[in-house]
Amino acid sequence: MGVQIGVLGGGQLGRMLALAGYPLGLGFRFFDTAPEAPAGQLAELVVGDYADEEALARFAEGLSLLTYEFENVPLAAVARLAQSLPVYPPPGALEVAQDRLAEKTFFQGLGIPTPLFYPVQTHNDLLDGLERTGWPALLKTRRMGYDGKGQRLLRSPADLEAAWAQLGGQPLILEAFVPFERELSILAVRSTRGQVAFYPLVENHHEKGILRKSLAPAPATSARLQHQAEELARRVMERLDYVGVLAIELFEMEGVLWANEMAPRVHNSGHWTLEGAETSQFENHLRAILGLPLGSTAPRGRAAMLNLIGQRPEFARVLEIPGAHLHWYGKEVRPGRKVGHVTLRADTPEVLQADLRRLEAVLAETKD
Structure with a gap:
């Protein structure tokens, strides 16, 4: 048997990890409390409660290492599994990210501006x-x-x-409340060998508290601002001895980046990397936790990502747009629920904006 990766959580992020891992010859097993979890469409899914030691033991049998696709995994379950398996990102990153007070205090201790x-x-x-x-x-x-x-x-x-x-x-x-000019995020990745790479800053737009749209690279972003984001992400990763993909959500105000929160996992604002970067965040997360060389994070032109929230558009209408790529998660459509996303890729900002307007018009026809 080859490398078997265990993933705590079986949502769409786990599903996309499996899709990125299969070309590398990797096997996957997922643990989730929901029998209909999307990752179960692609790999073995162990269904149970995180407090169920027997279910966790059954899940862990034969695994090579462990990762997770959401940050609210109970720490007690992670600690139990860490006694017999390598766990990446490290449990300490989970502990910080699960408590907003601990998270803000952690940022403050690193000299990173926060509200x-x-x-x-x-x-x-x-x-x-x-x-x-x-x-x-x-x-x-x-x-x-x-x-x-x-x-x-x-x-x-x-x-x-x-x-x-x-x-x-x-x-x-x-x-x-921070009177920010825009919301940004930085995705960074660090491997077990200490290799570090950064994706370009992404500009994010939210509706009702949910990420609706990401633009990458973020328009009108200076090299100085990119460097500022990379340095604060580097500080976080070094302090936590971090391994894997890390996302940090940021506010930009008068040329200064303020940290809002971090996610120790692959992230919604990084979905554009599937078609818009040389190496997707999902593949680089797997490379990082396996100690493989990291892939290039360079963008392939301009990209945008739109979440499908509580809507199932007509697939043919979406796919007739040049540069559009549809990702459907196989989830039941419900109001306010992320059920898929569309990425767009173009060679110039002008073409991307034209395609984006066309896509938004199509999605408006079925918007929740």
Whole structure:
């Protein structure tokens, strides 16, 4: 038997890892709580609870190493598996990323700018924090929030009680609102041999807290800004002895990058790399955890990615657009659910924008 990679989580990111790994002769086994997890379309899927030691043991049997495709994997399960298998990225990265307070404190300790933040346990903590952050501010759960979930924007004192009624009673973090000019992300990759590579900065556009569109490389990005992003990502990876793909979401404000949060895994804002880069983030993640030479991260012209959220467009209409590539995850279509994405690739920004307008018009016909 060749190399068998275990993946905690069986969502679309895991599915795309398997698709990238099969040309390299790799085998995969996934663990997920949902029997309909998309990765099960391509590889063995062990279904169970993360607290089920017997299910985890069955999953781990015969594996060569372990990775994960989402950052909310219970640390106890990872620690148990790490006793018998190499785990990449390291569990310490999970621990930092799972708690927004720990994450912001970690960034601060590395000298990376972040919004002003304040831990909140009680209603009085919230009032004290608002005296420091001012208005507007964001109240967020410290754990489990994603795609805009678990957070409320506090524009004025009128929003206070409704936000507390929704989120109070659990560990929270209050963050000052950053009047950013745009949202960016940097994808970095580091191998077990210490080799490091960076993808170009990506410009991200969100709707209702969910990533809707990414443009790569980010328009109007200077070499200085790219270098700034790479250096802060390098600091994070070196401190964590990181292995694999790392995504850091950033705010740009007056030429300075502020860290919002990090994801110790392949990332939605890196989907453009499937057709838009010499080596996709998924293949480079696998190369990194296996200690293989990393592939080139150079872009192949200009690229865009649009998430399909709660909609199934007419595939033929999408594919008749030049440079369009459709990725369908095989998930049931529900409002607010990511069920696929489309990437576009073009040689010039002008052609990309024309194709993007055409694609957006097609998607608007079936938008949730």
